[in-house]
Amino acid sequence: MHNSDIIRDLQIIFSDVLDLSDLRLTAESNASNVEGWDSLAHINLVVAIEKRYNIKFALAELRSLNNVGEMADLIVKKTSLQGAQ
């Protein structure tokens, strides 16, 4: 899957979890410029994303992410690894 497809997917998850129907997510979106993306919402976002792609983030992986683009990159990497197995 391509990075931009993932961001479109993530937009659905984010707008559900944050309850923002008009949310527009871009690669540059991050916790400081998306309304309601606090530490508790973050937990729910991670749960929903892991379920959606059937992946588990490692502790260290999540710490290093700076924005949605990097998150999408990580998802691409993890899902393609899974496909290769």
Add this chain to the structure above:
Amino acid sequence: MNATITKNLISQLPAEEILQKRKRFCRELASTQDLQPVRLAVLGGTTTNEVVDLLEVLLLADGFKSTFYQSEYNKYYEDAVHEPEKLREFQPDIAYIHTHWLNIQQFPTAGCSESDFQILVRGETTRFQSIWNSLHENIGCQVIQNNFEHPSLGVLGNLDAVAYDGQTRFVYELNLEFAKAANRNRKLLLQDLNTLAGRTGHARWFDWPRWYSYKILTTPEGSLAIARSLAAMIGSMLGRAKKCLILDLDNTLWGGVIGDDGLDRIQIGNETAVAEAYTAFQKYCLSLRRRGVLLAVCSKNNLDVARSGFTHPDSVLKLEHFASFKANWEPKHENILAIAQELNLGLDSFVFVDDNPAERILVSAQLPSVTVPEVGTEVALYPAVLQAGHYFETVGLSAEDLTRADAYTANAERAVMQSKFASYGEYLDSLQMVAEIEVFKPIYIERITQLIGKTNQFNLTTRRYTLAEIEQISLRSNYFALYGKLADTFGDHGLISVIIGRLEHKVLHLDLWIMSCRVLKRDMELAMLDVLVEGARAMGADRLAGTYLRTAKNAMVEEHYKALGFVLESEADDGSRSDWSLPLSSYTAHTKHIRIKTSIYA
């Protein structure tokens, strides 16, 4: 309609998807009518937000609007014992102490002796006891405490469950002490977290990465299991547990189709694996009946053929075990409506089990209030599916629960008798009814609370009270609160009516008036009023003030005060509320058919 679909989704979706769509679900369900408010304090040894998020949406689906207080992470002890002021200000109805095995302060270490082990058990139990005591003394609310799941890392292996230095052994002992404490104190309820963890499986229960990241110990699946069990406990405390299990017959209570295969060919008994599984399910249903759940049959069958199934020598269930029996060719939802009417129960009191998915879809579409679990077609799993649904959760069995099913059978006999009399009054006299009507007594506090919680139809105001509140009311001198018990020639109905009156400026305000539908049309409300008036006069009241607050379920008592001779004082334009008044000076006793035993007539 939206809310109905949402409720169905919530009963089936995995935790992750409920969490994702939680806010929308909450919004849709919050528009439901007649939501009952409940205030919950959650004091956790871990981060409790996920459990609380899930609990909020589950409670909404069950008809409760919850308001939460959450302690800071791992501040459960401090909040309860050192700073109860904040909690007192919040005024919770229920406080939930949510702790995991990681919150145990001191485990025994290698080489621990039996006596040191016992000292540690006492130390840990005392620490929790001081939490419960503080909450009861300072807040006066109900407390739910969960027991501990077994530690997942017992380093002694199998010996960990045996030796005094084993952590698993230590948890066994603590859980036993917690159970004893809950047995002694009815304001302390135990949530069996250990069984929930076992049912889920430790590999799917513990979530170590999330523990280190967020101090959440359980997987979303584990959190949902906790929230579902908790919602069932709260629902049961506030009277929303299910009351009746409606069962299909062919391929549900026995294998095969009795109309085609014949009585001698249906699968029941111990001869084959399939027959054994059906027998086990019948036994499970019978055990539910023994603890107060009513059983009913709803089957597409010829009535005589259907009934003959229970004459099978291996049938565990017998005809007399069913409070209602519908076997015909009408659609099942119509039969369920008839059962509800016959038993005088709301549709939300029923759980319907049928192996046929088409019947399940029909019933849940036509009667969204009826609970229709997805039981599948494997009868061997039916008991586990019903158990996991927490439908018949109970916080304590009363004497009423143990005899309820028989009482309904006696009701059927009364109906037969009624048809033999010329007038209704003559029938009432023949019942030789005796009512005991008294002010609240300590031994009945639990039953009174239970009855208030689950009475929806004959309920003028639908106000709910916790056990602690009822206890308070029974002690206050400005309250005049009555219970009524009724017995007749066929048996004892037990405690079936409650009135709570509050004296203010010579007016006795009737905050609550409820009666069990089991004793409708018996003139019991007249007997209650006679005693109420006597008591009110003795307190110095010169009139009674009654209020009717309309809900979706209490249309039955819209005319209650009018029928008793009260005068209408005011009425809301939309009919949602009416206020009534009864001057006491001219009142004379109404009761003709019931002998009243009371100490209130001095």
